[in-house]
Amino acid sequence: MQLKIKNNITILLVLLSICMFNYSFGQNTVFTYDEYLGFVKKFHPLVKIANLEISQAQANLLQARGAFDPKIEADFNSKNFKGNSYYSIFNGTFKIPTWYGIELKAAFENNEGLYLNPEQSLPNSGLTSVGITIPVLQGLVINQRMADLRKAKSQIKLSQAEQKMQAIEVLYEASLAYFNWKKNYDEVKLYEAYLKNAEIRLNGVQKLIEQGDKPAIDSVEAGITLKNRQLNLEESRFKLLKSKLELANFLWTTDNLPLELDDQLVPDVSLQESISASLKTNGLQLSNFSLDNHPKINALETKIELLSIDKKLKANMLLPKLDVGYSYISEPTYFSNYRFQDNKIGINAYFPIFLRKERGALKLAKQKIQAQEFELSLAKIQLTNKVKAQQNEINTVAKQKNIISELVAANTALLNAEEKLFNAGESSLFLINTRENNLVSAQLNKISIENRFLQSHVELFKTLANPD
Incomplete structure (x- = not known):
């Protein structure tokens, strides 16, 4: 009978170590990243304010035409x-x-x-x-009045470019909040699985102690591990709750009322496979990238237009x-x-x-245009280099993902082997816990690298500045 019980505990521990990461959401509903961005684009107050700025520019144009x-x-x-x-x-x-x-x-x-x-x-x-x-x-x-009308027309183009930049900034911050929510959610699920593992191991060890197959000190070792897992889980749940509140800052209704994130909503665990398509940061989209359509470049060029109108007016004086x-x-x-x-x-x-007043005004207008042209040249170089840097970062982090996945697999194999030795009486609970802690660290690193992978994509999205 004792041998049968011991074999049952061994089988249970082996099955647990193999299946502990196959998370099941049960009745939970996945709140996809694309759905989330749709909410932000449509209802976020800052995006609406950016739309109002275009309306104000159109009102200024109407006012200028009134002359x-x-x-x-x-x-x-x-x-x-x-x-x-x-x-x-x-x-x-x-x-x-x-x-x-x-x-x-x-x-x-x-x-x-x-x-x-x-x-x-x-x-x-x-x-x-x-x-x-x-x-x-x-x-x-x-x-x-001619200058005012021309500037009002240019102001609409400037407002459109600034609206895009404002929308990009909001979507960037919102994306970071979503990625942080997903990261904390993954950590909670990780610690929940390991807490369950620690509870089963403690129960198994206690039964083996009762049968005289293990020393009583092993129950203390297993109990310490259980308490550590409980502490880790509580900390990760606190961080998850905090990240959910931060995520809710970007969710609004049509009536400008804030939304609360339902507890049954969970992030998209397969986001890594679809992030490039969602943010249009894949190679096909990048091949069509042009600085001519970049809102920051368009904004700087429009500011030069506005200053040029002032310069012509000053020269005419x-x-x-x-x-x-x-x-x-x-x-x-x-x-x-x-x-x-x-x-x-x-x-x-x-x-x-x-003509001292007029000559001074003209000189200042020329200097403002020159300074703006310097800023435009610098912005073009910075954007080009930043796009290349972000592409390199994405490729680097993708390689790190593969490496950390191999490390997780290797640590999982070591833990499984150590458990077999423990059940055969050739290892100790201390070594099992050491192997498991190494595996936990590797999986936490994996979650962190996956989060960095998502962040590198949204950084590229911010640099490309294409919110449509």
């Missing part, structure tokens, strides 16, 4: 005193600003009164006019200001009889002698 809207102006002044009408002055104007600083204008004036300024005396029916104002030098090629206006005037009833000698002509000239 070219037609305008109606009217001015009326009247004075009556002791029954006398001193004056009544009305002036109505319709203006149409155009792209090249040219302004079209139509006006109607009607003035009367006993004490009207002779300069403002008009026919009884009033006076109409149609004219044009042209900035001959300064303001013709570019002016403030060096020209003399010379506005020439011509208006054809006529009484309303005689407007069909053209008499171009009936007109108003105006010339407005302005030119600072030293």
Whole structure:
């Protein structure tokens, strides 16, 4: 009977050592990485804020276009005193600003009164006019409202690039949270399996002690191992809970309400096989990588565009200001009889002698463009080198994964062999625990390297900056 019990314990320990890593989720539901990223892209507040920035840029564009809207102006002044009408002055104007600083204008004036300024005396029916104002030098090629409109259009491109960078940063941080959750989950499952192993071993040793086949000190050794496994499991469960809370920071609903991660949800244990496809970091995707479409490069190029518009405006300020206006005037009833000698002509000239303010502003604008161009050149080199470095890291970590898997397999074989020797009475529980601790360390290293493998992919994803 004793031999039968001893054989049953031996078979149980051998089966346990072979099967202890075949985890079963039971009723748990896998929360895949792709589903998780879908939630983040669609509902995360920072992604929504980035979308709002584009809307603000579009509103700025609409506001800049408003500078070219037609305008109606009217001015009326009247004075009556002791029954006398001193004056009544009305002036109505319709203006149409155009792209090249040219302004079209139509006006109607009607003035009367006993004490009207002779300069403002008009026919009884009033006076109409149609004219044009042209900035001959300064303001013709570019002016403030033209510059504002061009900058507003460029600002939309800048907002789109910055939105992509903001989305990339959010997805990067969210991915790290998911990987950390998976790492802690794997550690919990690892310690749960080894805790169960320690409990079975302690029960088996206690029965062997009762039968007189093992010394009583072995139960102390097995008990210490059990307590260590319990401590390890509690620590790993605490880290898992913390990582779940960190992961929940990236989960929101359509109504901007935060979500809590259900306890039945578990990470995707096969994520290593699909990570490159999920993040588009495989070789096929990398072959289509181009700096021309990179949001950071696009943002820097757009900033240079904005500065170039400022530089053109500052350069235009060096020209003399010379506005020439011509208006054809006529009484309303005689407007069909053209008499171009009936007109108003105006010339407005302005030119600072030293131009120190304008020359200083232009010099600063050129220096800002030069600094931005240096930053653009540096960013292109850094991105190119970083992509190569991340590819090398992925390849290196992939090799480390293969090595650590071989180490786990070797340590598993040593543990199994040591248990057979123990059951044959040729080994000790201390040696079994030593072998098992080595195996635990190797499997923890395996989990850590797998996590680094995932992180290296998301680092490459961040560098490529393609959130779509």
